Amino acid sequence: TLKHAREVKMSFVIYSPNLEISKETIEILSKIKEDIRNNRINILFQPKVDLNSGKIMGAEALMRLSVPPDKAIPVIIRYGLMFDVGRIILRKSLENLKKWLENGHDTSVAVNVSISQLLDSRFFPLVRRTIEKLKVPPEKLIIEITESEATVNSNNLFATIRALVDYGVRISIDDFGTGYSPLSRLKMIKAHELKIDLSFIKNVPESEEDRSIVKFIVDISRLLKMNSVAEGIERKEQVEFLKKIGCDEGQGYYFSPPISADEFEGLLKKKVFAV
DSSP states (O other), X not given: OHHHHHHTTOSOOOOOGGXXXXXXXXXXXXXXXXXXXXXXXXXXXXXXXXXXXXXXXXXXXXXXXXXXHHHHHHHXXXXXXXXXXXXXXXXXXXXXXXXXXXXXXXXXXXXEOOHHHHTXXXXXXXXXXXXXXXXXXXXXXXXXXXXXXXXXXXXXXXXXXXXXXXXXXXXXXEEETSXXXXXXXXXXXXXXXEEEOHHHHTTTTTOHHXXXXXHHHXXXXXXXXXXXXXXXXXXXXXXXXXXXXXOOEEOSTTTOOOBOHHHHHHHHHHOBOXX
């Protein structure tokens, strides 16, 4: 219990068996802190592609640490490290975006943000300060939030999202279709795009049920004047189906896995994918 209190930087904690920390968690936490101190958080980029023209519209930034993301993220959130990690991800993503824009590539970068960041009063000032320091257009940054986070009933969260939108940053609703989103809430947020969760994409066009769900989401995005983006595309048949129903953009291993910033710029030089 004393060890736990020290880890979370509190003078005391109330004991509960749920507070027991495994050796693995301690090791993961130690590695993450070392990654932060030594600037070892790397960013990979996965292209987002216009499904009609094959043009690369932008990239989603994906974090890589010395610990796999599925193990690192719960620890990062539990021990309040999301702001520090997110600050590094934002800076590195925008530094690369600046380079691509200066090299003549019209592109954007999407950064995933957690609810803890959106509820942090430091978050919007950080975004604005980073953008102004690097002198990149705000509209070239897309902040991705999950559908469940977008509908949390919090005035602070909504105020942060609206401040970002008013500043020019675009908002993307990730994992759409996996939660409950009142359309009125999505309209108020003024999101730029809806991302269709890969769990619906993986079984199209074979699954009639998933075909209907995906088409419904594309129709909603069109109704709300948002871009529709399909995640997890792996096959040509999926591309053909998505084009047929009017989905705007897609990403997935069919086009490219997450790659380094230099490799992504190499794709930008090639201009388009075959679709």
